[in-house]
Amino acid sequence: MATRPLITALSTSILAITSATGALWLAHTNAIEATRLADVLQTLHDEQNTIHDQGVLRELLDTTVTERAELSSYVINGEDETIRFLSRIDNLAAVYGVTLSTDSLTIVPKIRKPYAGLRVVYSFKGSDEAVRVFIGALETIPYSSTVTALSVTKTIDEQTGVTLISGSATLLVSTTQS
């Protein structure tokens, strides 16, 4: 009879402590799950953004096919096109009657991002008009190119009286080669 309230108090205390521990454990588990859920939501959000960006980019690529193809045609792309380009200039010189020799051929890495540069140094010799037209052709050749240096020397053959122009030109062309 005397121990009955004591047992009640003890069992109640045990129940309370157990409940409190259970509640704390639940709260802790909730916090962990919430953090995980927040990470998952963030990943999902990032993934959605990426998919959206990919869609936008794909649409942009689809709508600009023509322009990009045209622009690419003005840049030397690959070894074969480099050879074609150099041959074209050689042929031009031959057509104009200019004696042409290639002094050096170097790749300048990343001159205009994302393109590298192909630097060609030419030596030429020919009549006044032929050299004039040839230099004009070098300047206007339909590629992303610049004549970065030009040196000309004018001489007149005293015996024949013919004016000869000799010189060198440095041409820098954009290329996709690295």
Next chain:
Amino acid sequence: MITKKDMLKMVRQVYRQSRGFQLKKSCDPDREWLFILFGTVCLLASGVVCTVIAYSRYDALEAQVTDTTSSVVRYDKATIERALERYRDKEAAFAKLEYTTPTATTMTATSSGQTVDDQNPLDQMPPSTSVRVAN
């Protein structure tokens, strides 16, 4: 010698001691019940508070999502058009020169890409001189 009076005193003392722990003095059922009731109410109340806090904290999980900046390539249509225009002009100028046979009256392109008549700087150069131009 132990008298009857002493004996009675001892018996009373032993009897009193044998009554043991007087729970009635420290435990009152009503008071203990109140304590238990109070403890239960406190536990429930703290549980409710914790639940409300947890709900309000985790209900807005989506608001915690930060918007990452996208890095989609920007397409500058105007610049592309200008570049294409420039290359088309260059191509047209080149096409004129490509099929030109050099003669004494030929017009040529200058370093700026513009065509000029009879203003060939090579003509104005005295014989045996050199000119160097570098960009």
